[in-house]
Amino acid sequence: MSVHLYPTRDLSADYVRAAIGLSVTAGPALLLQPAPAVAAVLGGLAVLFAAFALRTGMRQLTAIEVTEDGIAAQGPLSRRISRDEVTRVRLDYFSFGRERAKGWMQLKISHGYRHIRVDSTIEDFETVAQAAAEIARRNELALSDTTVANFRAMGLAVDDPDREIAA
């Protein structure tokens, strides 16, 4: 079994981002009496940053466990998905700029409407990704070509070359 936590350094950076975002959106919205349309935009953005701060807080309290049985998120919103239950695995890559350099990955493991999302900023992400790749292979899941390409970029094989690739 392995337990993975989000490093404090990355969480702090996300808290700072949320705080900056909230101060530049909610600040003017509360202090400057903006026009209704501007207030609506600033309010919407403030909600976005507040949601991000809340999610960062949840992540701080959450540990991802990879066991022989499956993958679990232990924390305020605990979820466990056993290996046999996994119906979908998705690995996305997000980055800025046209060059797509310096990005991060997000792994989503699903069973119906139950999801566990793990960002590559977590400690030892490779182990979690490897477990997800093994599950995908063992359960013969149809993976999107994006997910396959991203796993391959990490050096993880997830499919037979002849197997059909799904959307």
Place this chain on the structure above:
Amino acid sequence: MLRYTVHRVLVMIPTLLAISVMVFVIIQLPPGDYFTTYLNELQSQGETASAERIEFLRQQYGFDKSPVEQYFVWLAGLLQGDFGYSFEFNLPVSDVVGDRILLTFIVSFATIVFTWIVSFIIGTYSAVYQYSFGDYALSLLGFIGLATPNFLLALVLLWIANVYFGTSIGGLMDPEYLDQPWSWGKALSVLEHLWIPVVVIGTSGTAGMIRRLRANLLDELHKQYVVTARAKGLHPFKILVKYPLRMALNPFIADIGNLLPQVISGAAIVSVVLSLPTTGPMLLKALQSQDMYLAGSFLMMLAMLTVIGTLISDLALAALDPRIRLGGGVQK
């Protein structure tokens, strides 16, 4: 995706602030201010204006304050919906602008939709039926569109619309609806006049987009997975729609950010030729006369549209193709 959205919005905020500083600096760059220009104009016409009155007006509108102070007052005003005062028109900027921003948005939006629909259909057809008569004919049409100056096309279409459809020359609505509140009649009149500027502004962008989509789709169609799918007997339409078309659409979406400023700046000249009540001609006039609040508000709004367009394009692209590129490093 939430983290990406937050990062992207956070990048957008300093971008907008930097643009606002640049806009303010640019409109302040010419020597003197609106009142100096106004005084020179009067003197060139042999008229005079009292220096005391000019000084009084300068103080009243805060022109005696430091540029930094003027910038922050202007910025706070923008957030509060107060775009300042137009000296040229002697009215608040929001009253001068009136429907122009809305009409500019309608023309730009319709142009982008036109560009996408036309180039999607033609680009896909040209790639699938490469080297057919249709491909050659449509490519020729695309090149003609790319090569024809917008103002020339505008004049030709104005004549055709007037002679064959009885549409009034110039403008974006019939003269009786000018400066009238919005009504069904006015909206229908705008729709009746809209196709000319949309075709004129959209043609050059459409031609470029067709070429790009055709080239991208051809690249995809020649890949091994398409050959394999064909060999396995998959229906040609399913092969096309399932992967190649989706992959070829990426640059299409990435282009939203580039398309918006192109459409808006392209619309400025066409608006003069077609006498459109959009932002272009008024912005030009405001810049010439150093009507700083009017020009600054226009430039800021156009810049905001562009930044928002780029944001939408980036978010759509991240959602459509969250794939790592070789050479891009994953951040830990």
